Structures are given as C-alpha cells and as structure tokens.
Amino acid sequence: MTTIGFLACETTLPGAGQRRGDAFEHDLMIAALEPAFAARDMILTVVDWEAPLASFDGIELVMLGTAWNYQDKAPQFLDKLEALAAAGVSVCNAPDLVRWNAKKTYLRELAEAGARTIPTLWREVVTPRGALEAMETFDTDRIVVKRQVGAGAEGQELIRRGSLPDRDWTFGYPAMLQPYLPAIASDGELSFVFIDGELSHALRKLPADGDYRIQSLYGGVENVHEPSPEEAQAASTILAALPDPAPLYARIDMLRDDDGSPLLMEAELIEPYLYPEQGPQLGPRLAEAVAKRVESQ
Ligand SMILES: Nc1ncnc2c1ncn2[C@@H]1O[C@H](COP(=O)(O)OP(=O)(O)O)[C@@H](O)[C@H]1O
Ligand SMILES: [Mg+2]
Known part of the structure; x- marks a missing residue:
C-alpha cells in the first residue's frame, strides 16, 4: 500500500468547525479519487497543509488538493511545500512550478512568449x-x-x-x-482539465444572473463542454508553454474576446478544483498518473 496525501485547509477539512460554502467540492474530489486510488493499492489521506511535518510521515506523494486559503499565507505555503520535498515527499505540482504560478505576473510571461491572454x-x-x-x-x-x-x-x-x-x-x-469581457455572462468561462499532459475533460462555467463570478460560492454553475479542435489546441498550446517540471494536473481557464476567440484567463497549477462531476474519468486518470510518478520515484 502506498499512502498519498491530499492537502486541504482548515475550512475545507471535513469536520472543521466552519467549513467554506464550497467545501462540498472537496468532498466530490475525494469521492472521485478515493476508490480509483484504492483500486491501485493507494490510500488517499487528507491532511491540513498547516499540520506539522511529522503528520506527513509515511506519505510518498502529496497533491495540493483543496488548500484554498494559501493566497493569504503564500510564503508559508511555499515554504511548507519545499520542506515536504526536502523530506523526500514527492510534491505535485512541484514547488518551483507552484512558486511560479502563485503570482499572476506569470500571465505576462506567457503573453510575452506568445500566448493570447486578456489585456492586463x-x-x-x-x-x-x-x-x-x-x-x-x-x-x-x-x-x-x-x-x-x-x-x-x-x-x-x-x-x-x-x-x-x-x-x-x-x-x-x-x-x-x-x-x-461580457462573454463571461453569455458564453461563460471555459475550463480544460489536463492530467499528465492529456486533456481529460472540459466544461463551461456560467455565473448566476446579475453576477460575473463563475465560482460556486457565488451561485455559478458548470456543464460539460465538448471542445472544438481549435479550443483544445489553444488550451494545449498554453500547457506546452508552461515551465518545467510538467504538472501532474492543470486547469486552463479561458474567456472569449469580442471576436469569439479564447483568451487565457489563468493556468491553475496550484489547487484547482478539477470538476469530477463533469469528468467521470478523473479518478482513474489521476490514479494512473500518480501511480506512475510513485513508481518512477
Ligand atoms: N476580465 C474579466 N472579464 C469578466 N469576468 C472576469 C474577468 N476576469 C475575471 N472574471 C471573473 O472573475 C473570476 C475570478 O477571476 P480569475 O482571474 O479566474 O481569478 P481567481 O484566481 O480568483 O480565480 C473569473 O472566474 C470570472 O468569473
Ligand atoms: Mg479563476
């Protein structure tokens, strides 16, 4: 048996006093991953990222999961990932990649390298x-x-x-x-979920009437989206432009400009929600990719 850690935070952990309004997404992720991991002899264990290092004993690989409070404690979060890596835990996504992704100025770098991003x-x-x-x-x-x-x-x-x-x-x-960009309210935000470099599934996220934020906390809803070849290509081009090491998982979020062509809104490499409801193969795909990484360790 191999133990895989899934990082959560004090407001997504089951049993926490005050869970976030979107903590059900944490539960959906775990429900999708747990059986698929078990089928490959891997136990998924949920750990608060702020727990002491000793709590990670016996864990071979950690996924960043639902550490959804990192933005207010970014230096501590990055230090913890580096400490875990130094202790021999394989951290996915890699701390260097996470550090690069934690500040959205990475979008400027991608734009300078030719990616089509929202003007900023x-x-x-x-x-x-x-x-x-x-x-x-x-x-x-x-x-x-x-x-x-x-x-x-x-x-x-x-x-x-x-x-x-x-x-x-x-x-x-x-x-x-x-x-x-008004397309957010009409056409919505497009998300492309990649596991180990392969497009797994795509979805379209729409805000509630009168809002422009697609997050479930604000009433946003999401549906399966069958990407056109051009859309899939645009998302793959972004993935290919990311710095090394290659991410275990990535969510590429796009928004259409006035001409209808997709622009990069963000490349989520830290703790993206991966929408298992819109991608029923997410669990098995992640389990396979994680097993591969553990074997090659
Ligand atoms: N330029 C924009 N035009 C319209 N809506 C936007 C724009 N930028 C962000 N949004 C809305 O705000 C949300 C959050 O913005 P985003 O850039 O994804 O940051 P975060 O890292 O907080 O998810 C998006 O999901 C979208 O609903
Ligand atoms: Mg976003």
Whole structure:
C-alpha cells in the first residue's frame, strides 16, 4: 500500500468547525479519487497543509488538493511545500512550478512568449484615477481589478465608469486590471482539465444572473463542454508553454474576446478544483498518473 496525501485547509477539512460554502467540492474530489486510488493499492489521506511535518510521515506523494486559503499565507505555503520535498515527499505540482504560478505576473510571461491572454495592466496600487486610466487604455466602461496573488475571485472588484469608488479608496493589494469581457455572462468561462499532459475533460462555467463570478460560492454553475479542435489546441498550446517540471494536473481557464476567440484567463497549477462531476474519468486518470510518478520515484 502506498499512502498519498491530499492537502486541504482548515475550512475545507471535513469536520472543521466552519467549513467554506464550497467545501462540498472537496468532498466530490475525494469521492472521485478515493476508490480509483484504492483500486491501485493507494490510500488517499487528507491532511491540513498547516499540520506539522511529522503528520506527513509515511506519505510518498502529496497533491495540493483543496488548500484554498494559501493566497493569504503564500510564503508559508511555499515554504511548507519545499520542506515536504526536502523530506523526500514527492510534491505535485512541484514547488518551483507552484512558486511560479502563485503570482499572476506569470500571465505576462506567457503573453510575452506568445500566448493570447486578456489585456492586463499591472499596478502595485490602484486608485479611482488609476481605474479610470485603465478604462481609457482599454476603451471600455467596465474593468475588473484582481489581486496578483489571488484565488476564488477573493477581493476582486468590478468597477464601472459611472460609479467609481470614493476618492480616498485604494485597492488593498498589488493588482492586475483588465477590461470586463461580457462573454463571461453569455458564453461563460471555459475550463480544460489536463492530467499528465492529456486533456481529460472540459466544461463551461456560467455565473448566476446579475453576477460575473463563475465560482460556486457565488451561485455559478458548470456543464460539460465538448471542445472544438481549435479550443483544445489553444488550451494545449498554453500547457506546452508552461515551465518545467510538467504538472501532474492543470486547469486552463479561458474567456472569449469580442471576436469569439479564447483568451487565457489563468493556468491553475496550484489547487484547482478539477470538476469530477463533469469528468467521470478523473479518478482513474489521476490514479494512473500518480501511480506512475510513485513508481518512477
Ligand atoms: N476580465 C474579466 N472579464 C469578466 N469576468 C472576469 C474577468 N476576469 C475575471 N472574471 C471573473 O472573475 C473570476 C475570478 O477571476 P480569475 O482571474 O479566474 O481569478 P481567481 O484566481 O480568483 O480565480 C473569473 O472566474 C470570472 O468569473
Ligand atoms: Mg479563476
């Protein structure tokens, strides 16, 4: 028997006092993975990433799972992954790749290397005036302001020209500013789940009426999507552009521009939800890929 760790956090762990509203996604992941892993003689064990190193004794490989609070403790999280790797645990995805992926400035690198990404301004501080300047730059009346280190749409702002924030307002984090792309509400966000370099499944995520965030916490819903060859190619091109080492799992999120062509929104290599309901083969595929990595260790 091989023991595989699945990192969770204090608000996704089953039995935690205050579970997040989307902790059911943690349960769906475990339900999809556990039997598939057991079929390959691997036991899946859920561990809080903040638990002491001793809690990881006997674990051969950890997946980053549902560590959905890392964005507020990024240095500690990255240090922990490195400590685990130094202790001989195989960490998936690899700490170097996670460090690269933790700050969204990686999108600028990918854009410079030729990837089609959403146009973005990078600012350490955003004021109402900065928001207005971004609207001028993008020739639009609506912009989205996001954290450079962020997840789950946390702390994000949608700002309209007609209702700018108060003059003394500032965005509390290093930021990225983008034009609001209306396709999010009509066509939705497309996600492509890759396991060990192969496209496993794709889905379309739509926000609730009146919202623009597709996360289930805000009422977003998702459905299976059959990608066109061009879409699958666009997602694979992004995957191929990622730095080494190759990820065990990746979720490539895209949003269409006004012409309908997919633009990269983010390449989630840290703790993406992998939507097992839309990809019934996720468990067996991940189990196979993890078993391969354990064998080659
Ligand atoms: N430029 C944009 N136009 C429209 N909606 C956006 C835009 N950027 C982000 N969103 C919405 O906000 C959500 C969170 O943004 P995202 O860049 O994916 O950051 P996170 O890392 O928080 O998931 C997206 O899933 C989408 O619903
Ligand atoms: Mg996202």
